[in-house]
Amino acid sequence: MNIAIYSRKSKISEIGESLKNQIELCKEYAYHNFEVDNIYIYEDEGFSGGNIHRPKFQSMLKGIKDKKFNILICYRLDRVSRNVLDFSNILQLLTLNNIQFISIRDNFDTTSPMGRAMMYITSVFAQLERETIAERIKDNMYKLAETGRWLGGITPLGYKSSRIIDNNTGKSISVLYNINEEVNIVKSIFNKYEECGSLVKLQSYTLINKLKTRKNNNFSISSLKNILTNPVYMAADHIAYEYFIDNEACIDNTINITNFTGYYGIMAYNKHDESNHKIVKKDMSKWIISIGTHFPIISSSAWINVQKMLKTNSHSSIYSNNKIALFSPIIKCKNCNVPLKIIRKYKDKNLQYFYYKCPIKESTHGTKCDVNNLNGDKCETSIFSTLNTYLSYDDLINKLKIDILASYKINSKKKELENSIKKSQENINYLTSLLRKNYSSPSSKYIIVELEKIDAQLISYKKQLELLICKNNTKLNLNNIIPTSELHTLLTFEQKKELVNKLIKNIYWDGTDLDIKFNF
Secondary structure (H helix, E strand, O other): OEEEEEEEEOOOOOOOOOHHHHHHHHHHHHHHHOOOOEEEEEEEEOOOOOOOOOHHHHHHHHHHHOOOOOEEEEOOHHHHOOOHHHHHHHHHHHHHOOOEEEEOOOOEEOOOHHHHHHHHHHHHHHHHHHHHHHHHHHHHHHHHHOOOOEOOOOOOOOEEEEEEEOOOOOOEEEEEEEOHHHHHHHHHHHHHHHHHOOHHHHHHHHHHOOOEOOOOOEOOHHHHHHHHOOHHHEEOOHHHHHHHHHOOOEEOOOOOHHHOOOOOEEEEEOOEEOHHHOOEEOOHHHOEEEEOOOOOOEOHHHHHHHHHHHHHHHHHOOOOOOOOOOOOOOEEEOOOOOEOEEEEEEEOOEEEEEEEEOHHHHHOOOOOOOOOOEEHHHHHHHHHHHHOOOOOOOOHHHHHHHHHHHHHHHHHHHHHHHHHHHHHHHHHHHHHHHHHHOOOOOOHHHHHHHHHHHHHHHHHHHHHHHHHHHHHHHHOOOOOOOOOOOHHHOOOHHHHHHHHHHHEEEEEEOOOOEEEEEOO
16 A cells, blocks of 8 residues: 655744654554555645645645555645645545545544545535635626726737726726737638638638738638637627627626727627636636727627627538548648648448548639649558558457457446446535535434445446456557558547557648658
């Protein structure tokens, strides 16, 4: 059994519970209750419990993610964190990695049913704190919305930011101003998309007409979509007001429809969720809409029409290519450096064959690019033949056959266990909420008994799932299998796609030869 011990002390002194005493008490507990193989010590001195950026604490978090130990022991709960939300996040991380947590002074032990019940109660209070923080952030956003200010960051194409003094508060704020040369590019992008209704054709248009980003790069599909969906370009008029009301967006409560004159542009706050190191666009019902101090570039009706077109056309992108073109979008035209388009040929509604074609060649009828089209099946055969020269496959085909025969049964059992885990977790969440409301009631002991029962089932389900996944991964380790001219015919499209993405960075087609750029 591998044990980790964490100790912390706010001030560097020998008074009170010294780090040495904390560690010795934790060691004594570990040796008394477990068969110890290794003990890892993490100690921070001179750091507050409200600060999670402690050096050894961060090392401990890495140890958790690496599953370096099985149990984490501390002297008291507040040695880990004094913040309920931070503490709940740590417990969640420990649970995710199947690591138990023990606080010897507080008698908090997640190896026991009562300890796990307390853990679930802690998570309820943490969720309450999350919601309180979210409401506080929303209130702050409403205050910011009253000014129509720019919050900072990379300014959208067509604008620059500048600092001014707010007449109402006397404070310095950022506002947006138009850049005429970029304004024309933004207008061209919106006009062309309304005309062609395709992000791929729009990208080809920008390439042909040599329209560049602010950093003088070619526009990508994603950068064009970000421009088309940014409400900052939209005129704040009555049409815009009705649009955001219909989509249940929150309108700054200091303004109403009479303020939407169309003279200024829209400023939208609270558009993105930036938690967990990811930026995700929120649903429009979470946005806070205000009127900026900048001039709009696109009429409200044109902006709204583009949003409808994007929604309608989102399913038809050639790059989300329904299990046909294995090398899209990494295969590119060497002359134009753009992903090749997939052209399908059908007969009686049945796909006969497909080929790759440069989108600039297609949109300019060969005037800007004249590379030959590339047969999809021949391309796949050729590339897999090349991959075959790197590693031999020996008995991999037999292993793969065994895996294919067992895959259906394994996937069925996996799905059953996942559903059981989900149902158990939902029951635990419900009972935990009920326990919080009736904690001092005599009925609470019955709730705890039921919690312990369901928790035991949940642990059993998780262990079964872990063993099943481990068994399945042992049979077929995708990291070690390289497809060959024979082997790849047995792989599913998803398996082939995963392997290709691990091996190949880009493929360039010049009309005659394929140039493969590997990841190794």
